[in-house]
Amino acid sequence: MSVDRVVVTGLGCACASGTGIEELRGSLATGHSGVVIEGEDRAAWKLGPEPVTFGKGVSKMALRRLDKTMRMALHAARQAVLQAGLDTSEERHRFGLVVGTGFAGSGTSLEYMRTDWKDGPSLANPSLFPNTVPNGPAGQLTIQLKLRGPLTNFFDAGVAGENAVAYARSEIVAGNADAMVVCGVDERSEPVVALESVYARAAGERHPDGLLRPFGNARSGATFGEAAGVLVLESEAHARARGATVLAECGPVARRAEATPPGTRSDHPGMLAAVAAAALLERGWEPADLGFVSAAACGSPEFDRMEAAALRAILAGTATMVPVVALKGYCGELSSSGVLRAVMAVLSLEEGFVPPSARVGVVDAELGLSVTAGDAPRPLARGRILQLGAGAGGGLTALTLSRP
Amino acid sequence: MKRVVVTGLGLVTPLGVDRDQSFSGLLAGEDGHRRVTLFSTAGYTTDRGGEIAVVPEPGLPRKHLRRMTRADRLGLVSAEQAVAQSGISDAGLAPHRVAVVMGAGAAGLHEAYEFFKAREQGGRSVLRHHFGEIQSSTSRWVAFRFGFEGPRACPSTACSSSLTAIGLGMRWIRSGEVEAAVVGGAESLSRLTFSGFNAVSALGPEPCSPFARHRRGMSLGEGGAALVLEGREHALARGAPVLAEILSFATSADAHHMTAPHPEGRGAAQVMRNCLDQAGLSPGQIGLVGAHGTATPANDKAECAALREVFGEAATGLPVVSHKSGVGHCLGAAGAVETAFAVMALGADTIPPNLRISDVDPECAPFDFPAAARPDAGLEYVLKESFGFGGSNAALILGRGDRS
Structure with a gap:
């Protein structure tokens, strides 16, 4: 069996701008970012309500074994599976799962290591160890949602979410699964907070207030957030046959990666432009067909400039016409942002709007792009979205989402 | 369907520093377990593990070597062997037609443990390694070493990570996304995994005896392995060694x-x-x-x-x-x-x-x-x-x- 079209039938989220899809939809409609900055304490970039409240439907016995990423992921995945109407009450080997993450397990790993060096090997806490692996959320989601189909987990700085989407599509297209739950999840754990300032210094970025201003003229660096985003992807035939509501079509992921050593920032607008062109070609779209571009912009002065150069090259004559949206202001920088941003893109298609970029401040006019800002969305002229992905790991991706 | 073959192999294992030494040791029934010296094993069930006595140096300048984790070195050295055998870097392929997929479970956590412990105990804690890319850094070093700009991913599903890496490379070639891929994985012994498997009572007191009646648990090892995969027609056309085919x-x-x-x-x-x-x-x-x-x-x-x-x-x-x-x-x-x-x-x-x-x-x-x-x-x-x-x-x- 081979499948041509892969569609989105369910959405879920847990992020600072929405612990449910309707809340996130409202945030996008008003340009309201729930990301909180409290003085110097960048840890306040954390999700508002503590994820301990995310345990609906999970027994207390099971819940106490779930760490923060697992709880966020489960909270978001339940919403998506419910919306898609996937019946996972019976164990289903045709329904699979893939997770993308940059930091899952990092908080628990440090907690575990600390018990080892403080208390010694005989007192190291065995209940923490299973949650130290980056595929902890993946394992827990399959258990809690009874998904027995294809399963994997990606750990890629910056593009883990896009790699997860690509994997899910490949399993569906190959006929190995009817539906795949695709989850992107990251936590702002103690190690992440500890390393963030070290990296900013290494990159020569002074980022005193921790504010993330993608494409803003006062941008001074990226700040990691924590969030989960979930898509249910499905073959169109399977979705139609069971009468599911098709929310969007998801195109193939185009991707390349810079051959640079770890620790170096992306500096290849030509490569990003080539990736974007490849994604458009897959769908037979012209740049002028786009309703908007969802940018990877993270507030890093150099990275955003690089991405803007790539976008100017892609959009050529349309540069001042096609709106560019930077969505990371709603959730912070995430290795897995590709999934959550795709959720936001599908919501935008549903609403027929181009959402404002949040927390941009004043748009950097030198970038030569039509970056959205403010508190009101623009009408969506065309139901086609190009989403770029990039991050610290050197990966560059582009995927397309469109009205069904 | 496009057929995918193996045209290069690289191995660094407790049995040897290259593929031939490792394989002849394997056939001779040699045991690579020895007393672990990388860290103190006092208090654990065993002091035995498959430790590699001398990790070979990859062919990069010192400024890069000092930023590599032990796992990075194991992975890169094995990739160098595989690429040399296959000749894929001289096959005239465009850089973006060669993917790199190196899986990892806890790679880099050996260094992370020492870093966070020193940091917390007020010792000298220099951030030399790229913890933000902790598992995916091996893939990136391989891409950097050879200039491969194809898509990159780090599947991280604990003990099935690098088998998944091989499968992904096969699929990407089969789908036409790339023509060749360097795939595999690397892992070093670490306090975290040694302590963790000890804590969950999975670690046996002696080198392991799979399938034996009196087996008492696992023993940990370390190593790097890489395979060069490519389309069969491409390999045959350029006279590359065809070592095996990956069928599914x-x-x-x-x-x-x-x-x-x-x-x-x-x-x-x-x-x-x-x-x-x-x-x-x-x-x-x-x-x-x-x-x-x-x-x-x-x-x-x-x-x-x-x-x-x-x-x-x-x-x-x-x-x-x-x-x-x-x-x-x-x-x-x-x-x-x-x-x-x-x-x-x-x-x-x-x-x-x-x-x-x-x-x-x-x-x-x-x-x-x-x-x-x-x-x-x-x-x-x-x-x-x-x-x-x-x-x-x-x-x-x-x-x-x-x-x-």
Whole structure:
């Protein structure tokens, strides 16, 4: 069996701008970012309500074994599976799962290591160890949602979410699964907070207030957030046959990666432009067909400039016409942002709007792009979205989402 | 369907610093376990592990070497061997037509443990390594070393990570996304994993004895393994060595428990069956199973139950080997190390031995666990499988390189 079209039938989220899809939809409609900055304490970039409240439907016995990423992921995945109407009450080997993450397990790993060096090997806490692996959320989601189909987990700085989407599509297209739950999840754990300032210094970025201003003229660096985003992807035939509501079509992921050593920032607008062109070609779209571009912009002065150069090259004559949206202001920088941003893109298609970029401040006019800002969305002229992905790991991706 | 072959192999294991040394050690029944010196093992169940005495230096300048983790070095050195054998870097391919997929489980956590411990205890804590890319840095070093700009990913599904990496590379070539891929994985011994497996009582007191009646748990190892994969037509056209063919790959979820396998090996049986179906093979055509075989009582029992279910009558006398008896459990690198051994076994038409297998567990019947190398085995197809924490199962089938 081979499948041509892969569609989105369910959405879920847990992020600072929405612990449910309707809340996130409202945030996008008003340009309201729930990301909180409290003085110097960048840890306040954390999700508002503590994820301990995310345990609906999970027994207390099971819940106490779930760490923060697992709880966020489960909270978001339940919403998506419910919306898609996937019946996972019976164990289903045709329904699979893939997770993308940059930091899952990092908080628990440090907690575990600390018990080892403080208390010694005989007192190291065995209940923490299973949650130290980056595929902890993946394992827990399959258990809690009874998904027995294809399963994997990606750990890629910056593009883990896009790699997860690509994997899910490949399993569906190959006929190995009817539906795949695709989850992107990251936590702002103690190690992440500890390393963030070290990296900013290494990159020569002074980022005193921790504010993330993608494409803003006062941008001074990226700040990691924590969030989960979930898509249910499905073959169109399977979705139609069971009468599911098709929310969007998801195109193939185009991707390349810079051959640079770890620790170096992306500096290849030509490569990003080539990736974007490849994604458009897959769908037979012209740049002028786009309703908007969802940018990877993270507030890093150099990275955003690089991405803007790539976008100017892609959009050529349309540069001042096609709106560019930077969505990371709603959730912070995430290795897995590709999934959550795709959720936001599908919501935008549903609403027929181009959402404002949040927390941009004043748009950097030198970038030569039509970056959205403010508190009101623009009408969506065309139901086609190009989403770029990039991050610290050197990966560059582009995927397309469109009205069904 | 496009056929995908292996044209290069690289290995660094406790048995040797390259593929030939490692494989001849394996055939001779050498044991790579020794006293672990990388960190203190005081207080743990065992002081034995598959430690690599001297990690070879990759061919990069010192300024880069000092930023690499032990796992990065193991992965890069094995990739250098594989690329040299295949000649893929001189094959005239555009840089973006070569992907890099190196899987990892806990790679880099050896260095992370020391960093965070020193930081917390007020010691000298220099951030030399790229913890933000901690598992995915090996892929990136490989791409940097050879200038490969194709897509990159780091599957991280604990002990099935690098088998998944191989499968992904195969699929990306099959779909036409790339023409070639360097795939594999790397893992170093670390305090975190040593302590963790000790804490969950999975670590045995002696080097492990997979499938033996008196097996008492796993032993840990480390290593790097890389394979160069490419389209068969491409390989033949340029006269590259064709070492083996990868016929199929599948993943599945147990959806059962974070650390324990499903008692009947439900998910394990599913991946094996999917691999056979995809390859169009019957169980009787498989000449050797490269087992996961961790030597924990639960794994070996469940794995054999799955094999019995899938192989039926063909299970009687089917040769099964676990290389973990010789090199220890290399976690994220295990799948790639063991697949590299399987490719060499096919090439030499020789089944490598299991160590310490004189007394087979009756629950592991009715398979044949060779205790000595078996030449002229008439091998055509090998099934290789890996199972990870979180119920993350993966398997692939290899065929001889000279199949027409």
